Structure formats: C-alpha cells, structure tokens
Amino acid sequence: MRMSADQSRTIAFLGLGIMGSPMAANLVRAGHTVVGYNRSRPPVDRLIEAGGRGADSIAAAVADADVVITMLPADRQVTEVVLGEGGVLAHVRPGTLLIDMSSVGPQTAVAIAEAGRAKGVRVLDAPVSGGEAGAVDAVLSIMAGGDADDFAAAEPLFRALGTTVVHVGPHGAGQTVKAANQLIVAVNIQALAEAVVFLEKAGADLPAALEVLGGGLAGSTVLTRKKDAMLNRDFKPGFRIDLHHKDMGIVTEAARANGTVLPLGSLAAQLMASARANGDGTLDHSALLRGVERLSGRTTD
Known part of the structure; x- marks a missing residue:
C-alpha cells in the first residue's frame, strides 16, 4: 500500500x-x-x-x-x-x-x-x-x-x-541488543557447522538429518536459513565473516566494559577470527563450516 x-x-x-x-x-x-x-x-x-x-x-x-x-x-x-x-x-x-x-x-x-x-x-x-x-x-x-x-x-x-x-x-540500547543478537547467531552457526561435519563423518544422510533436527528442539532460524549453504558449500555472502568478526569485537568489548563473562562468546569470536585469518572473510558467516572442516582434517576447497 x-x-x-x-x-x-x-x-x-x-x-x-x-x-x-x-x-x-x-x-x-x-x-x-x-x-x-x-x-x-x-x-x-x-x-x-x-x-x-x-x-x-x-x-x-x-x-x-x-x-x-x-x-x-x-x-x-x-x-x-x-x-x-x-x-x-x-x-x-x-x-x-x-x-x-x-x-x-x-x-x-x-x-x-x-x-x-x-x-x-x-x-x-x-x-x-x-x-x-x-x-x-x-x-x-x-x-x-x-x-x-x-x-x-x-x-x-x-x-x-x-x-x-x-x-x-x-540511546545505545539498540546496539547493545544487536551485539547480543550477533553473539547468539555466531554460537548457533558454529554449533550447526560442528553438527554438519560430525554427521558427515559419521556417514549420516545429511539432508535427512538436518530435516529432522529442524523439526525438534534443535530447530532454529539459523538452521533453516543456513543449512542449504552448508549442504551445497555455497557461501555467497548474505552477511560476511569480516562483518561478523567486527561485531564479535563489539560484543567482547561491551561485555568487558560491563563485567560480563562470555565463555562461549569468546570462543566464537576466536573461531570467527580464525576463519578471517584463513582467507574466508569475504564469505558468508555460514562458512564457519570451513573452519570445523580444517580442524577435523578435511580439505575445504
């Protein structure tokens, strides 16, 4: 209208x-x-x-x-x-x-x-x-x-x-909430990436496995939106790792300022930094999958 x-x-x-x-x-x-x-x-x-x-x-x-x-x-x-x-x-x-x-x-x-x-x-x-x-x-x-x-x-x-x-x-509250959003998304993408590599190495039917996981408590917007990118290894950027790396810096700095300890967030920030250091910065953040593959001894190219 x-x-x-x-x-x-x-x-x-x-x-x-x-x-x-x-x-x-x-x-x-x-x-x-x-x-x-x-x-x-x-x-x-x-x-x-x-x-x-x-x-x-x-x-x-x-x-x-x-x-x-x-x-x-x-x-x-x-x-x-x-x-x-x-x-x-x-x-x-x-x-x-x-x-x-x-x-x-x-x-x-x-x-x-x-x-x-x-x-x-x-x-x-x-x-x-x-x-x-x-x-x-x-x-x-x-x-x-x-x-x-x-x-x-x-x-x-x-x-x-x-x-x-x-x-x-x-003022500033919107950015604080966005920082929390980026923390949650990073940890979710990392968990999904680990699950994908785990399932593939175990020989599971990956599309079927992700379908059933999506219908249960493990289901999430991240799984729904990022599973095809991971299945097809198609990391055309919707949101680049470079930008999520920047956002994780915002999260960790803001958390340090207000005295919040972020164990998973700190690890996710390091894994995001590793992906960037390995040349994946221009790829979609679903390319965190490539980092799990590297750590698991699988080639990524």
Whole structure:
C-alpha cells in the first residue's frame, strides 16, 4: 500500500550495500522519496532504476531530508559520515531525524546522539537482524534505542523494512541488543557447522538429518536459513565473516566494559577470527563450516 502525500517523507539513505540497497528500495515502494548516496556509483544507479533519486555527495543527499538513514560497515565509517567534515551533521537541517541502522558499538551510538542533540538533530540507533534475505523481503528485526517520541516518529518507516520492530531503551540500547543478537547467531552457526561435519563423518544422510533436527528442539532460524549453504558449500555472502568478526569485537568489548563473562562468546569470536585469518572473510558467516572442516582434517576447497 502506498502512502498518502502527507505521510510520505523525504529520506536520505547513506550506504547502499548488501543490506542498504534493498532497504532503500523497500522505502521507495512504501511511497517515500528516497535520495541515495554511496561511495561507489552503481548502487545509486540501481536505486534510481527502482524509483529513487541519487546524490553525488552527503551534503546533496541530506539537504532536503526529513529523515537520514545510515547503513554502513562499522564505527569508523559511521563516525566519518555523520561527524566528519562534510558529514551529515554539517549539512542536515535542525529537527531532522537521523537513524543509524548500522551495527556499531553502543559507545559510538551514544556519541552520535550527543553530537546530534548539540545540533538540534534527533537520533536513533536502530540496527537490524535478518541478513540480506530479510532486507530484500522486508522482514527484518529492528531494535531501536533513543527517545520514545523519536521511535514513534520512525516506526512507520521501520514497518516498511521489518516485521519485528521494538523500542529497546535509551540511546545505545539498540546496539547493545544487536551485539547480543550477533553473539547468539555466531554460537548457533558454529554449533550447526560442528553438527554438519560430525554427521558427515559419521556417514549420516545429511539432508535427512538436518530435516529432522529442524523439526525438534534443535530447530532454529539459523538452521533453516543456513543449512542449504552448508549442504551445497555455497557461501555467497548474505552477511560476511569480516562483518561478523567486527561485531564479535563489539560484543567482547561491551561485555568487558560491563563485567560480563562470555565463555562461549569468546570462543566464537576466536573461531570467527580464525576463519578471517584463513582467507574466508569475504564469505558468508555460514562458512564457519570451513573452519570445523580444517580442524577435523578435511580439505575445504
């Protein structure tokens, strides 16, 4: 359903990568005017083909925006795009709603919120879970931190992007919940990878085994979404190991700061780092399977 003119907003969308491109396109389909900016030009051209508009600079993208959404790889890029010379806060209008949907550290989210407040800009941290498939199908889980009134203003936009949309607390809370999400996902993928290699080495019918496991207590979204990648050794990135490695650094740093001990999380972080060190960083995080194969004496190529 398209929105009426008084409901439609002008949205600057900065960062049109694997996740950002389908998210921006879904906002266009929801009836919003979406102006995209990306460091490389082809994703901008694809957004234009989908009905959006393009900009050649951050300043041009945000000049007339009611809402600015950033979807960037890590803390460094978010800080540069938002706080840097020529960045969002240097050019955006007071009263604009800035929503960072990247996965960054809670401390970065708080710093951006404070900088935004000083400029009269409202800020939410609203990272997502669901991977590329969730972004394409607009079924992401969105966890938002910030003021309740700002969340209420952003919620119609979130509903165009996801099906589970929750205000989880003050500034930084969204990123804290996302860190917990990445901890759970990493441990689940690692457990699934170990089960796959265990079953194969035992000579089990792997597709049948995963089917029955998926119907019991061992079933999970991770099993459902990642089993085919592991069965077919097709690790086309939906969420790269490089990015999950970054997120596990956020988890461990935040846990250290608040005094939480993460035995399984620490091991998962090391295994993610090992996968990256072995050249798997650009593969989907389901390629943790390759690390289990290496440890079990199986070739991975």
